[in-house]
Amino acid sequence: MRVRLDDPAKTAAWLTELAPVHVRTLDAYQPGKPIEELERELGISGAIKVASNENPLGPSPRAVAAIQAAVGSINLYPDAASFALRRALAARLGVGEPEVAIGAGSNDLLYQLVLALVGPEHEVVSPAFGFLSYRLAAQVAGRRFVATAATPDGADLDALCAAFGPTTRLVVIGTPNNPTGSVFTRQQAARVLDALPEHALLVIDEAYAEYAAAWPEVDHVDGLVFLREALAAGDPRVVLLRTFSKIYGLAAMRVGYAVAHAGVLDLLGRVVRTFHVGTLGQVAALAALDDTDHVARSAALGRRGIERMRAELGKIPGVTAYPSLSNFVLLDVGRPSGPLYDRLLKRGVIVRPMAAWGLPNALRVSIAAEHDLDRVIATLAEVLSP
Ligand SMILES: Cc1ncc(COP(=O)(O)O)c(C=O)c1O
CATH class of the missing domain: 3.40.640.10 (Type I PLP-dependent aspartate aminotransferase-like (Major domain))
Structure with missing residues (x-):
């Protein structure tokens, strides 16, 4: 037999039959927004991505x-x-x-x-x-x-x-x-x-x-x-x-x-x-x-970044900055974080909204290199302040 998908309803019905229900009902993983995508969409340059817990010092x-x-x-x-x-x-x-x-x-x-x-x-x-x-x-x-x-x-x-x-x-x-x-x-x-x-x-x-x-x-x-x-x-x-x-x-x-x-x-x-x-x-x-120097510098940068973010963002009224032993901080911003995420994007700072994790009032912010962290903290302070 031959199959002919000549309208969207037929295509949808055919795809429904093709995959088992546990695949059809899956939500694919949404990665953090790539810098290039944001810059292309907004026509800006110099965006900072602190959304995917990467190492801001770069590779070894x-x-x-x-x-x-x-x-x-x-x-x-x-x-x-x-x-x-x-x-x-x-x-x-x-x-x-x-x-x-x-x-x-x-x-x-x-x-x-x-x-x-x-x-x-x-x-x-x-x-x-x-x-x-x-x-x-x-x-x-x-x-x-x-x-x-x-x-x-x-x-x-x-x-x-x-x-x-x-x-x-x-x-x-x-x-x-x-x-x-x-x-x-x-x-x-x-x-x-x-x-x-x-x-x-x-x-x-x-x-x-x-x-x-x-x-x-x-x-x-x-x-x-x-x-x-x-x-x-x-x-x-x-x-x-x-x-x-x-x-x-x-x-x-x-x-x-x-x-x-x-x-x-x-x-x-x-x-x-x-x-x-x-x-x-x-x-x-x-x-x-073998690059123990790179690891040591990265770990020290991580700890400094966490300490600064917790101290400076945690004092914004209504914001809780949770303790973290990693390279990111979870912020409870006390209100739905989606609109704040969008406002941060417009200012060229890509963080991660946490609704998909079941934390609709939270943002996750990865550490940045020292020169970028000043801007990340200042932009977050501006957007998150009541
Ligand atoms: C807790 C945790 N486990 C595992 C991974 C997966 O990392 P990868 O597949 O890049 O090794 C990540 C990445 O974000 C993570 O946060």
């Missing part, structure tokens, strides 16, 4: 050099096993090479976890106000996602643990959490692991771990130490996710990693797309990992 110069050195070999497929990067990470993290897996960003690893481990009868559990990919990764696969009670100050641990049952397969916690900036303490993480069913995994998403390390006086779990202790005690149920997109400044290269029991990672390896992490990403990540 060593990573840039490594990309330049490798660019002549992109006719060859990448190393599918990411051997050199895995070996370097294993040595750095104090684990075995089979305990490290590389993904196309930590997003990719979240999707792999669901694909490999969460069956139709299972669900993914995570506190509300977390990273949207936790929900999306489950829903894309047609799996149930259960969001438990939380506030911007953190998860309600009783509610989280009470949600666990025999069909719970993944429990995902972000620490520091995006978009709230809140953390789990070591004790809280231990409590979650103690309550976890036998056949469930605790996924600790530490995309901002290296920023959090700049706040040693604030009690927060170090996912790597926690995971190593669990493995040493014979408990294989902790998975750590980290990324090169944040402090390493390599968001465009799409490289993240998981650290977990080798048997768990072997299961992930069965669903991975072939050649999912390109050569340039692998060499860039390897070089960035």
Whole structure:
């Protein structure tokens, strides 16, 4: 037979039949607005984007050099096993090479976890106000996602643990959490692991771990130490996710990693797309990992940025600037934030409105380089002041 879509109603009906209901009802992830798009729309230049928690210092110069050195070999497929990067990470993290897996960003690893481990009868559990990919990764696969009670100050641990049952397969916690900036303490993480069913995994998403390390006086779990202790005690149920997109400044290269029991990672390896992490990403990540100076400068800039934003924006009447151990601050502005977001856009400052996260009165603002941060703070103060 031949199909002829000659009017919009027919096209809509045909598309409806084509996809399963869990795909048709999905809301695609809305990324932060790109600078070029805003400048094109408003005919302006010099816009600042503080919407996607990127590193305002840019990539590690060593990573840039490594990309330049490798660019002549992109006719060859990448190393599918990411051997050199895995070996370097294993040595750095104090684990075995089979305990490290590389993904196309930590997003990719979240999707792999669901694909490999969460069956139709299972669900993914995570506190509300977390990273949207936790929900999306489950829903894309047609799996149930259960969001438990939380506030911007953190998860309600009783509610989280009470949600666990025999069909719970993944429990995902972000620490520091995006978009709230809140953390789990070591004790809280231990409590979650103690309550976890036998056949469930605790996924600790530490995309901002290296920023959090700049706040040693604030009690927060170090996912790597926690995971190593669990493995040493014979408990294989902790998975750590980290990324090169944040402090390493390599968001465009799409490289993240998981650290977990080798048997768990072997299961992930069965669903991975072939050649999912390109050569340039692998060499860039390897070089960035060694650039401890870039990481230290970025972490210090992050802490200074958070301290300044909290001090200066938190004193605007009606505004709450939540604590954060990451590279962004969540602001409750006490009224719907959509119109304020639009006014900020017109002034060339791109922040992130939080309605899609269930926080309609909130904006998330990433740190900026020092010279840009003055303008970001001044513009926010002007727009948010009553
Ligand atoms: C908490 C958290 N996890 C994971 C990611 C995903 O990062 P990527 O896929 O770039 O590694 C992000 C990115 O914003 C994040 O905020």
